[in-house]
Amino acid sequence: xxxxxxxxxxxxxxxxxxxxxxxxxxxxxxxxxxxxxxxxxxxxxxxxxxxxxxxxxxxxxxxxxxxxxxxxxxxxxxxxxxxxxxxxxxxxxxxxxxxxxxxxxxxxxxxxxxxxxxxxxxxxxxxxxxxxxxxxxxxxxxxxxxxxxxxxxxxxxxxxxxxxxxxxxxxxxxxxxxxxxxxxxxxxxxxxxxxxxxxxxxxxxxxxxxxxxxxxxxxxxxxxxxxxxxxxxxxxxxxxxxxxxxxxxxxxxxxxxxxxxxxxxxxxxxxxxxxxxxxxxxxxxxxxx
Amino acid sequence: xxxxxxxxxxxxxxxxxxxxxxxxxxxxxxxxxxxxxxxxxxxxxxxxxxxxxxxxxxxxxxxxxxxxxxxxxxxxxxxxxxxxxxxxxxxxxxxxxxxxxxxxxxxxxxxxxxxxxxxxxxxxxxxxxxxxxxxxxxxxxxxxxxxxxxxxxxxxxxxxxxxxxxxxxxxxxxxxxxxxxxxxxxxxxxxxxxxxxxxxxxxxxxxxxxxxxxxxxxxxxxxxxxxxxxxxx
Numbered sequence: 001x002x003x004x005x006x007x008x009x010x011x012x013x014x015x016x017x018x019x020x021x022x023x024x025x026x027x028x029x030x031x032x033x034x035x036x037x038x039x040x041x042x043x044x045x046x047x048x049x050x051x052x053x054x055x056x057x058x059x060x061x062x063x064x065x066x067x068x069x070x071x072x073x074x075x076x077x078x079x080x081x082x083x084x085x086x087x088x089x090x091x092x093x094x095x096x097x098x099x100x101x102x103x104x105x106x107x108x109x110x111x112x113x114x115x116x117x118x119x120x121x122x123x124x125x126x127x128x129x130x131x132x133x134x135x136x137x138x139x140x141x142x143x144x145x146x147x148x149x150x151x152x153x154x155x156x157x158x159x160x161x162x163x164x165x166x167x168x169x170x171x172x173x174x175x176x177x178x179x180x181x182x183x184x185x186x187x188x189x190x191x192x193x194x195x196x197x198x199x200x201x202x203x204x205x206x207x208x209x210x211x212x213x214x215x216x217x218x219x220x221x222x223x224x225x226x227x228x229x230x231x232x233x234x235x236x237x238x239x240x241x242x243x244x245x246x247x248x249x250x251x252x253x254x255x256x257x258x259x260x261x262x263x264x265x266x267x268x269x270x271x272x273x274x275x276x277x278x279x280x281x282x283x284x285x286x287x288x289x
Numbered sequence: 290x291x292x293x294x295x296x297x298x299x300x301x302x303x304x305x306x307x308x309x310x311x312x313x314x315x316x317x318x319x320x321x322x323x324x325x326x327x328x329x330x331x332x333x334x335x336x337x338x339x340x341x342x343x344x345x346x347x348x349x350x351x352x353x354x355x356x357x358x359x360x361x362x363x364x365x366x367x368x369x370x371x372x373x374x375x376x377x378x379x380x381x382x383x384x385x386x387x388x389x390x391x392x393x394x395x396x397x398x399x400x401x402x403x404x405x406x407x408x409x410x411x412x413x414x415x416x417x418x419x420x421x422x423x424x425x426x427x428x429x430x431x432x433x434x435x436x437x438x439x440x441x442x443x444x445x446x447x448x449x450x451x452x453x454x455x456x457x458x459x460x461x462x463x464x465x466x467x468x469x470x471x472x473x474x475x476x477x478x479x480x481x482x483x484x485x486x487x488x489x490x491x492x493x494x495x496x497x498x499x500x501x502x503x504x505x506x507x508x509x510x511x512x513x514x515x516x517x518x519x520x521x522x
Contacts, residue, residue, distance in 0.1 A: 164380070168377050168380065171377045171378060174375060175371060175377065176377075177360060178337055178363060178375065179391045180360045180364050180391050180439065183360070
């Protein structure tokens with residue numbers, strides 16, 4: 001039982017990271033119809049920048065904030081590339097994001113290095129016993145920060161004018177434009193926001209799993225799976241999708257073999273696409289004609 | 290107030306509008322009638338900046354708005370109720386109305402929402418419900434209300450009667466007339482020619498992307514050609 005709880009908690013911890021990556025996928029998909037395959041590289045950029053800013057002697061808080069800003073800028077650069085592209089078919093733009101991901105990996109390799117890096121936990125490396133299992137403070141921090149981000153996002157979409165404009169644009173672009181909403185600005189905010197959230201995930205995860213230039217490949221795919229499980233168009237579905245995925249992975253790694261851990265995401269992804277293409281928590285868009 | 294000169298527009302390689310010229314004076318209520326596919330929607334989209342014309346010019350209050358982006362057009366005071374209403378289906382009725390006031394930042398937004406509710410009391414009842422779950426008529430009321438929330442100088446309506454029961458159409462047109470009486474200029478695009486001609490001052494007839502006739506609505510109602518082509522007489 002205690003063992004089970006331990007697996008569950010570590011699954012929830014990593015699940016929240018998948019959720020943060022997955023949210024980025026949904027936010028960009030909703031507003032542009034594009035699947036952004038650079039999402040994992042945003043996670044990498046967040047983690048790697050923090051590591052190297054720390055090495056350069058900056059305090060943790062400053063490195064953290066700078067890393068998020070850098071990653072947001074990278075998100076904006078990607079948006080600019082997409083908006084300048086003469087190609088407007090969504091499949092070409094998705095390929096553009098794939099190319100951008102490869103570019104970012106290469107850039108990280110050159111600017112940073114190919115080594116594996118870690119950094120000290122924000123809250124110390126200690127842990128404590130709870131319900132008969134061990135929980136690190138970093139895990140708790142990840143859970144709290146993720147919950148805070150998701151809550152803030154909810155209020156942002158529900159209660160702020162910009163958030164509502166983003167919702168409107170995701171539901172009906174032309175109608176949103178008729179309301180006077182500047183779609184280009186909204187899209188740019190979406191890319192910056194997705195990158196920032198992914199970067200936060202990357203920084204939070206680094207003390208636990210460490211990071212290197214290609215850590216984004218797997219994290220991006222896991223986040224994508226989380227988004228698909230959640231229904232792709234719903235940021236809060238992605239949170240649930242991430243948690244489901246994290247817990248499944250952790251249980252399978254714990255009880256069967258950690259060899260199969262990464263397969264979980266892809267089996268889940270295929271199963272969802274085959275049997276519930278709308279995702280478990282997909283928006284059933286209410287529409288009466 | 291609005292002046293269109295020799296506008297040409299393509300829709301997916303097909304010529305949708307050719308050499309369309311028309312004008313609308315302040316305070317007028319004008320209609321554009323024509324069959325399905327005549328180019329009516331394309332014209333409204335071009336005015337609102339949702340679509341780039343191939344050539345020609347659109348002037349609003351003597352300002353050339355041909356190349357303006359749609360959000361800038363909206364800021365000038367041109368609102369449109371698009372084809373199919375374009376509601377934000379998974380937002381509530383009230384959120385839809387509030388988005389209508391997106392370009393405003395004065396403190397009378399709440400007041401205007403109450404005005405809309407007093408004109409369409411059913412919307413107050415349903416204010417927290419998803420707009421997409423409302424009946425067709427109620428959705429059209431939301432669409433009208435949302436357009437009014439921007440306090441437009443010029444309101445463009447694309448087929449406001451489409452798919453609605455006659456009694457609802459009457460209610461919607463009643464609201465439009467009240468709006469006209471309060472000084473808003475109105476441009477209605479309609480397939481239902483009889484309806485459009487009976488409420489508007491002047492009308493244009495669009496056929497295969499060209500204006501083929503224009504004039505006083507009452508006179509057009511009596512015109513043999515119009516009768517035969519559009520009034521089923």
